[in-house]
Amino acid sequence: MKISFPYMGTVIIYKKVLELLGHDVLVAPRPSQKTLDLGVKHSPEFACFPFKTIMGTYIEACEMGADTLITSGGHGPCRAGFYGEIHKRVLKALGHKFDFIVFDSYARDKEKFIRNIKKIKGNNSWLKVIKAIRFTYQMLKEIDRFDKWIAKNRAYEQITGSVNQAWDEIQKMFDLAHTKKELKEAIINSEKLISAIPLKEVQERNKVRIGIVGEIYVVMEASINMEIEKILGELGCEVERSHYLSDWVDHNMLPSFLKRSHEEEILKKGEPFIEIEIGGHAKQTVGHIVDFKERGFDGIIHLMPFGCLPELISQSVIPKMSAQYEIPVFTLSLDEQTGQANNKTRIEAFIDLIKNKKLSNHQFSA
Amino acid sequence: MKIGIPRALLYYYYFPFWKAFFEALDMEVVVSEETNKGILNKGIKESVSEICVPIKLYIGHAIQLLNKEIDYIFVPRMVSIQSGEYFCPKFMGLPDMLRHGVKGLEGKIITCQIKSDSDDISAPENYYPMAEVLGVTKEQIQVAASVAREQWIGFRMFNKSGFTAVEAMKMIQTNDSLEVLLNNQQSSKPVLRIGLIGYVYNIYDPFLNMNIIEKLRELNVDFITFDMLEEAQLQEKIKDMEKTLFWTFSNKLLGAGLRLFHEPTIDGIIHLTAFGCGPDSFMGKLFEFESDQTGVPFMSIRVDEHTGENHLQTRIEAFVDMLKRKKFIA
Numbered sequence: 256m257k258i259s260f261p262y263m264g265t266v267i268i269y270k271k272v273l274e275l276l277g278h279d280v281l282v283a284p285r286p287s288q289k290t291l292d293l294g295v296k297h298s299p300e301f302a303c304f305p306f307k308t309i310m311g312t313y314i315e316a317c318e319m320g321a322d323t324l325i326t327s328g329g330h331g332p333c334r335a336g337f338y339g340e341i342h343k344r345v346l347k348a349l350g351h352k353f354d355f356i357v358f359d360s361y362a363r364d365k366e367k368f369i370r371n372i373k374k375i376k377g378n379n380s381w382l383k384v385i386k387a388i389r390f391t392y393q394m395l396k397e398i399d400r401f402d403k404w405i406a407k408n409r410a411y412e413q414i415t416g417s418v419n420q421a422w423d424e425i426q427k428m429f430d431l432a433h434t435k436k437e438l439k440e441a442i443i444n445s446e447k448l449i450s451a452i453p454l455k456e457v458q459e460r461n462k463v464r465i466g467i468v469g470e471i472y473v474v475m476e477a478s479i480n481m482e483i484e485k486i487l488g489e490l491g492c493e494v495e496r497s498h499y500l501s502d503w504v505d506h507n508m509l510p511s512f513l514k515r516s517h518e519e520e521i522l523k524k525g526e527p528f529i530e531i532e533i534g535g536h537a538k539q540t541v542g543h544i545v546d547f548k549e550r551g552f553d554g555i556i557h558l559m560p561f562g563c564l565p566e567l568i569s570q571s572v573i574p575k576m577s578a579q580y581e582i583p584v585f586t587l588s589l590d591e592q593t594g595q596a597n598n599k600t601r602i603e604a605f606i607d608l609i610k611n612k613k614l615s616n617h618q619f620s621a
Numbered sequence: 622m623k624i625g626i627p628r629a630l631l632y633y634y635y636f637p638f639w640k641a642f643f644e645a646l647d648m649e650v651v652v653s654e655e656t657n658k659g660i661l662n663k664g665i666k667e668s669v670s671e672i673c674v675p676i677k678l679y680i681g682h683a684i685q686l687l688n689k690e691i692d693y694i695f696v697p698r699m700v701s702i703q704s705g706e707y708f709c710p711k712f713m714g715l716p717d718m719l720r721h722g723v724k725g726l727e728g729k730i731i732t733c734q735i736k737s738d739s740d741d742i743s744a745p746e747n748y749y750p751m752a753e754v755l756g757v758t759k760e761q762i763q764v765a766a767s768v769a770r771e772q773w774i775g776f777r778m779f780n781k782s783g784f785t786a787v788e789a790m791k792m793i794q795t796n797d798s799l800e801v802l803l804n805n806q807q808s809s810k811p812v813l814r815i816g817l818i819g820y821v822y823n824i825y826d827p828f829l830n831m832n833i834i835e836k837l838r839e840l841n842v843d844f845i846t847f848d849m850l851e852e853a854q855l856q857e858k859i860k861d862m863e864k865t866l867f868w869t870f871s872n873k874l875l876g877a878g879l880r881l882f883h884e885p886t887i888d889g890i891i892h893l894t895a896f897g898c899g900p901d902s903f904m905g906k907l908f909e910f911e912s913d914q915t916g917v918p919f920m921s922i923r924v925d926e927h928t929g930e931n932h933l934q935t936r937i938e939a940f941v942d943m944l945k946r947k948k949f950i951a
């Protein structure tokens with residue numbers, strides 16, 4: 256059995272839990288032009304962009320010998336819930352043979368959830384499964400903590416590239432940790448690594464903080480969002496995303512009695528603009544905009560896959576939110592044809608606008 | 622009080638209910654005009670560019686109602702009419718989008734959440750939240766909902782016996798079924814019978830689809846749409862699917878399509894879809910698979926903001942010709 260999965264965010268996490276259970280894991284290549292070309296070629300024309308990218312990833316994984324694909328069934332009532340059905344049929348039509356394991360949230364179909372867990376469990380004892388999950392979850396929390404630090408401090412590095420380099424190394428260290436002891440060491444070494452990075456001192460009032468909100472896949476997967484966090488870092492902005500894998504796990508996979516309240520709070524904040532959960536992450540998107548504003552952020556970049564159903568509703572209400580909360584929001588819709596150069600210029604212009612506004616505010620108050 | 626109802630989206634499925642409901646509460650019901658260029662353009666102008674055409678049209682219709690001295694525009698939040706299934710996200714967010722996304726509509730929208738476990742949306746609880754704004758009591762709402770239910774069931778009965786939704790509406794409103802029946806008579810026996818699969822708002826808005834229904838009739842082609850089928854017939858092919866589409870109306874179309882692909886009297890299937898429709902992109906793919914398997918010809922027609930009439934005409938004619946050749950020569 257050679258297992259693979261969609262490529263989204265810090266993939267070493269999915270790899271880890273499967274490895275700990277003794278599976279042979281195949282990490283598909285990071286989405287590239289080739290992935291997109293394959294995905295586009297074999298997807299319905301108007302399928303969403305994440306669907307197409309994942310299609311490409313599956314094909315690459317199958318070509319490399321994967322015989323088992325694992326994925327989640329998507330959040331809320333949207334197309335993602337149906338991704339698997341179509342992916343499966345297309346791959347079959349292409350002649351690939353594989354087992355397809357789709358994890359829906361526990362609440363949706365408890366029996367199926369358990370059945371799937373059993374497939375992954377194999378001959379391991381339940382104790383081992385629980386240990387593996389707990390270990391990976393801990394690691395995930397730590398990784399996300401470093402991920403946040405990186406996105407915040409990239410803007411202030413003195414030596415160009417030093418923060419990105421540290422991030423690569425941190426991920427490598429975590430990738431190699433398989434025991435509690437190794438995890439601890441990885442954490443300590445990562446701490447050391449980042450505290451050694453020389454950073455510029457920047458006055459509080461000159462800091463620019465940008466929140467990234469939107470559909471989860473394009474927010475989390477750098478290779479298909481033009482590495483927007485890096486772009487913003489280079490432009491001198493601190494960045495935070497609306498989605499981190501650990502939040503997602505908390506909200507979607509845990510049975511509700513264990514749920515943390517953070518996500519619920521965010522949803523509440525979105526309520527005046529999108530009253531109920533309409534699918535995908537639209538309500539989170541508007542909730543996070545309010546949250547970022549309350550936490551003193553200077554601007555928002557809203558990422559959505561082209562034609563994304565729920566995010567089109569967020570996009571429709573955003574101009575009014577932006578005016579009411581006095582926070583600039585820039586919506587960027589991404590697809591396989593996204594012109595990088597053009598979008599980069601637009602992002603630059605947006606950041607310039609925010610910086611100028613900040614500057615004139617100081618001068619005014621000074 | 623004057624209540625405006627946009628002639629768009631589920632107008633073609635629930636208008637008889639809503640009209641009867643508000644009228645039973647002594648309100649005057651005003652419907653926007655038939656779709657025209659002006660309505661479309663207003664809708665395009667006021668909505669985000671990537672959104673599907675039917676939503677743009679809805680926005681256009683809502684704006685048009687503003688000139689009609691209405692007190693409120695009724696924009697229900699359609700959440701679910703089948704347990705475990707929902708509406709397309711754009712329906713669930715429709716009141717939000719109109720209220721916060723379209724200039725001039727804030728304060729003009731009256732809404733309530735529709736939740737039900739079947740197509741029958743008459744449970745009065747759905748409408749209680751509007752009682753205060755409408756200045757009516759819960760008891761009045763109960764009565765109105767049951768009057769409306771009667772009307773709607775009558776409408777659906779005509780619809781399900783093979784009349785288009787537009788015809789069925791006329792029949793129930795004018796009580797003059799005969800006239801519609803006579804008009805509906807085709808001059809000669811139809812040569813072909815096809816499945817015409819699409820949402821009611823795509824099939825029944827003649828402006829949006831260049832009057833495809835008339836075109837088919839002129840070509841002497843009989844057709845069947847999903848709303849003409851019984852619920853059990855729609856469920857038959859999809860109830861065993863491990864996963865369906867989540868969205869009720871998409872599932873109805875899917876169920877209708879899959880069924881018609883296997884019905885011996887059906888010569889071909891046309892899927893009428895609108896530019897920018899997310900759910901349809903997946904459904905279209907499933908129909909393609911089904912067509913390959915069954916050998917029943919399938920064509921997808923996508924209408925958008927500027928579909929050329931000639932182009933559409935040519936494609937339909939070519940498809941019909943092909944079906945005829947297949948049927949009568951082979």
Ligand code: SF4
Pocket residue numbers: 303304305333334335336470534535536560562563564565566899
């Ligand atoms: S949320 Fe957007 S990207 Fe995700 S399935 Fe729905 S339409 Fe596709």
Ligand code: SF4
Pocket residue numbers: 564673674675676709710711712820895897898899900901
């Ligand atoms: S189902 Fe398709 S056409 Fe209808 S509102 Fe949703 S996206 Fe638009």
